[in-house]
Amino acid sequence: MAITIAALKEAADEHRVSLVPSVVKRLVKQGCQVLVEKDAGAAANFADQQYVDAGAKVVDRQQAIDQANLVTVVNRPDDETVAKLKSGQALLGLLSLSVDHDVAKQLANRQVTTLSFELLPRTVSRAQSMDALSSQSSVAGYKAALVAADHFMRYFPMMITAAGTAKPAKVLVLGTGVAGLQAIGTAKRLGAIVSGYDVRPASRGEVESLGAKFLTSSVSAAGKGGYARQLTKEEQQKQQDELAGFIADSDIVITTARVPGKKPPMLVTEKSVQAAKPGSIFIDIAASELGGNVAGSKPGAVVETDNGAEIVGADNLPSELATSASEMYSKNVQAVIKALLDKEGNIAIDTNDDVMSELVATYQGQVISGRLRAQMGLP
Amino acid sequence: MAITIAALKEAADEHRVSLVPSVVKRLVKQGCQVLVEKDAGAAANFADQQYVDAGAKVVDRQQAIDQANLVTVVNRPDDETVAKLKSGQALLGLLSLSVDHDVAKQLANRQVTTLSFELLPRTVSRAQSMDALSSQSSVAGYKAALVAADHFMRYFPMMITAAGTAKPAKVLVLGTGVAGLQAIGTAKRLGAIVSGYDVRPASRGEVESLGAKFLTSSVSAAGKGGYARQLTKEEQQKQQDELAGFIADSDIVITTARVPGKKPPMLVTEKSVQAAKPGSIFIDIAASELGGNVAGSKPGAVVETDNGAEIVGADNLPSELATSASEMYSKNVQAVIKALLDKEGNIAIDTNDDVMSELVATYQGQVISGRLRAQMGLP
Numbered sequence: 001m002a003i004t005i006a007a008l009k010e011a012a013d014e015h016r017v018s019l020v021p022s023v024v025k026r027l028v029k030q031g032c033q034v035l036v037e038k039d040a041g042a043a044a045n046f047a048d049q050q051y052v053d054a055g056a057k058v059v060d061r062q063q064a065i066d067q068a069n070l071v072t073v074v075n076r077p078d079d080e081t082v083a084k085l086k087s088g089q090a091l092l093g094l095l096s097l098s099v100d101h102d103v104a105k106q107l108a109n110r111q112v113t114t115l116s117f118e119l120l121p122r123t124v125s126r127a128q129s130m131d132a133l134s135s136q137s138s139v140a141g142y143k144a145a146l147v148a149a150d151h152f153m154r155y156f157p158m159m160i161t162a163a164g165t166a167k168p169a170k171v172l173v174l175g176t177g178v179a180g181l182q183a184i185g186t187a188k189r190l191g192a193i194v195s196g197y198d199v200r201p202a203s204r205g206e207v208e209s210l211g212a213k214f215l216t217s218s219v220s221a222a223g224k225g226g227y228a229r230q231l232t233k234e235e236q237q238k239q240q241d242e243l244a245g246f247i248a249d250s251d252i253v254i255t256t257a258r259v260p261g262k263k264p265p266m267l268v269t270e271k272s273v274q275a276a277k278p279g280s281i282f283i284d285i286a287a288s289e290l291g292g293n294v295a296g297s298k299p300g301a302v303v304e305t306d307n308g309a310e311i312v313g314a315d316n317l318p319s320e321l322a323t324s325a326s327e328m329y330s331k332n333v334q335a336v337i338k339a340l341l342d343k344e345g346n347i348a349i350d351t352n353d354d355v356m357s358e359l360v361a362t363y364q365g366q367v368i369s370g371r372l373r374a375q376m377g378l379p
Numbered sequence: 380m381a382i383t384i385a386a387l388k389e390a391a392d393e394h395r396v397s398l399v400p401s402v403v404k405r406l407v408k409q410g411c412q413v414l415v416e417k418d419a420g421a422a423a424n425f426a427d428q429q430y431v432d433a434g435a436k437v438v439d440r441q442q443a444i445d446q447a448n449l450v451t452v453v454n455r456p457d458d459e460t461v462a463k464l465k466s467g468q469a470l471l472g473l474l475s476l477s478v479d480h481d482v483a484k485q486l487a488n489r490q491v492t493t494l495s496f497e498l499l500p501r502t503v504s505r506a507q508s509m510d511a512l513s514s515q516s517s518v519a520g521y522k523a524a525l526v527a528a529d530h531f532m533r534y535f536p537m538m539i540t541a542a543g544t545a546k547p548a549k550v551l552v553l554g555t556g557v558a559g560l561q562a563i564g565t566a567k568r569l570g571a572i573v574s575g576y577d578v579r580p581a582s583r584g585e586v587e588s589l590g591a592k593f594l595t596s597s598v599s600a601a602g603k604g605g606y607a608r609q610l611t612k613e614e615q616q617k618q619q620d621e622l623a624g625f626i627a628d629s630d631i632v633i634t635t636a637r638v639p640g641k642k643p644p645m646l647v648t649e650k651s652v653q654a655a656k657p658g659s660i661f662i663d664i665a666a667s668e669l670g671g672n673v674a675g676s677k678p679g680a681v682v683e684t685d686n687g688a689e690i691v692g693a694d695n696l697p698s699e700l701a702t703s704a705s706e707m708y709s710k711n712v713q714a715v716i717k718a719l720l721d722k723e724g725n726i727a728i729d730t731n732d733d734v735m736s737e738l739v740a741t742y743q744g745q746v747i748s749g750r751l752r753a754q755m756g757l758p
Contacts, residue, residue, distance in 0.1 A: 161707065
């Protein structure tokens with residue numbers, strides 16, 4: 001029996017969609033039945049008719065939830081929707097279970113199988129095609145550089161004209177993971193003088209290969225799983241003092257130090273913000289309700305400081321590049337589905353598999369993700 | 380006796396300023412006295428203190444108007460200010476006298492010497508450093524590509540990632556003057572596939588040197604002074620039909636066909652707009668109260684069409700890159716001032732000079748610009 005997959009429409013402030021027509025077409029070809037909630041792709045410029053043409057059925061939300069074996073989303077759906085999911089159904093998305101343990105418990109209790117992209121092991125190469133955090137971070141980094149260029153009141157590139165020469169903009173990117181590298185690459189494309197700062201010295205090669213200058217701290221913060229480790233207060237202070245010098249020398253600072261489910265490290269202090277030249281731009285990709293990398297940043301808002309700088313709380317940049325972001329995300333979803341199905345096309349979860357053992361958060365009534373169990377204080 | 384130059388604060392919707400601190404410094408060094416209206420540079424990120432440090436005096440508007448021999452502006456000041464200018468004073472800026480002949484008459488009658496950048500001869504190489512239309516068009520072209528990239532919900536560059544490959548965006552730039560070439564260059568920098576369309580076949584070399592594809596019409600429209608000539612109705616229809624095909628093949632269309640003081644030619648018809656794919660972006664640099672290059676464009680507004688396209692009425696892009704735009708403009712102002720002053724540092728206008736004979740609109744009670752006189756029906 002073929003499984004039924006349903007893509008839900010996201011909340012109004014999210015423009016992405018978890019399945020795009022081209023991926024729907026492939027899933028249908030593989031024998032899946034695909035349901036798409038009405039207008040699910042509209043904000044990402046995918047019309048219902050395109051889904052129908054791809055072989056999906058456009059349905060209302062209730063039908064989608066009732067009939068699906070697997071529900072796909074970008075963000076965790078609202079509580080009402082979560083409460084409607086039934087035993088045996090599976091839910092796949094960026095579910096942010098680390099920041100809301102009650103939902104994780106509830107989903108386990110309801111015998112819903114939950115797969116959350118945040119839990120994907122990032123060191124297993126086989127999981128790369130499923131890595132939605134990476135694909136969406138890449139989008140965020142690209143868009144961060146564009147947003148910076150659009151807010152900045154000067155040219156990014158050097159301009160040599162009959163009326164004189166304009167100096168290129170100085171861009172500093174803090175954090176050189178996927179988002180940071182993409183921001184560096186895009187700012188370089190636009191002709192800025194770009195530096196990339198990371199506390200992990202191993203990032204030097206990647207930053208320099210993009211033609212940017214690599215800056216680092218005398219404090220090493222190499223950690224597990226490709227993430228930077230949490231620093232002590234003293235280490236943070238030293239790091240900040242060193243950083244303040246780099247920041248003061250920049251026109252634009254893009255910060256990318258997100259740690260999923262945790263309070264982001266403060267990289268640009270209030271003192272640094274206040275010392276910025278008028279017209280300076282801070283783009284804080286880590287801006288969230290838990291705080292951000294830049295003092296005074298507000299998620300979803302542009303804060304103008306007294307000294308004429310702007311802090312852009314860029315909490316959901318992928319939503320602003322919704323078409324490309326959805327295409328990438330949808331391919332990540334497709335890769336997970338491919339890994340989930342057995343030869344008969346049914347969902348078959350192997351909890352001993354090195355990817356599934358981490359990606360699957362809840363299964364058969366239990367929270368089975370080791371990382372999530374540890375966070376929840378479960379044995 | 381040294382002359383006194385006064386830079387006025389622009390209207391609230393204009394972020395540029397006619398003199399920047401670095402240029403003030405040079406003027407002061409040359410023996411000019413410089414007055415700057417309070418907060419004149421604030422919106423372009425130049426603080427009053429920077430002007431004081433450069434040797435200017437920060438004054439109120441009345442003082443600036445009372446004491447100046449030469450008043451500099453970006454746009455034509457309001458009627459109240461025009462009415463305060465006195466005999467013997469000079470006014471320099473983008474004064475749009477072609478679209479308001481009454482103001483030209485009034486300024487002539489009041490014996491004000493008026494220099495309007497729109498009238499500058501663009502074929503005299505000595506006038507290049509004074510060419511504010513060019514410097515500001517260049518800013519507009521750069522910013523147009525950025526605004527397009529920011530509105531577009533997909534990547535500009537091709538992206539090869541673990542989650543698959545994203546196709547590059549297709550950008551079509553209509554009109555390959557200064558603005559068009561800068562838009563082409565910036566879109567290319569960002570990694571898009573770019574085409575430049577112009578009815579002047581001579582543009583081919585410039586477009587291709589930027590790595591873009593050159594598209595043209597079978598209708599030739601080479602005109603005088605570097606501008607395209609006005610086309611007949613039949614020619615326009617043929618041009619539009621050919622163009623419609625190019626437009627339909629593009630994700631983004633940037634239109635740059637402005638003719639100072641005249642209604643811009645309609646390049647993208649309603650039919651083309653309605654045939655556009657969802658997510659298509661039109662940036663109309665020629666958007667104005669007189670109309671634009673794109674059917675349905677509104678100056679200063681973003682229009683969303685029923686078929687999911689966006690039309691950006693980008694009527695004043697230089698104001699959005701105010702710091703760089705002001706630096707360039709200010710250097711154009713400086714070049715004009717240099718040409719205006721005699722050895723003693725007084726304003727001395729040689730109406731036989733090939734630049735001044737065109738740049739100067741009104742002098743000693745007369746409209747002396749030949750172009751303006753022709754437009755006004757004066758002999």
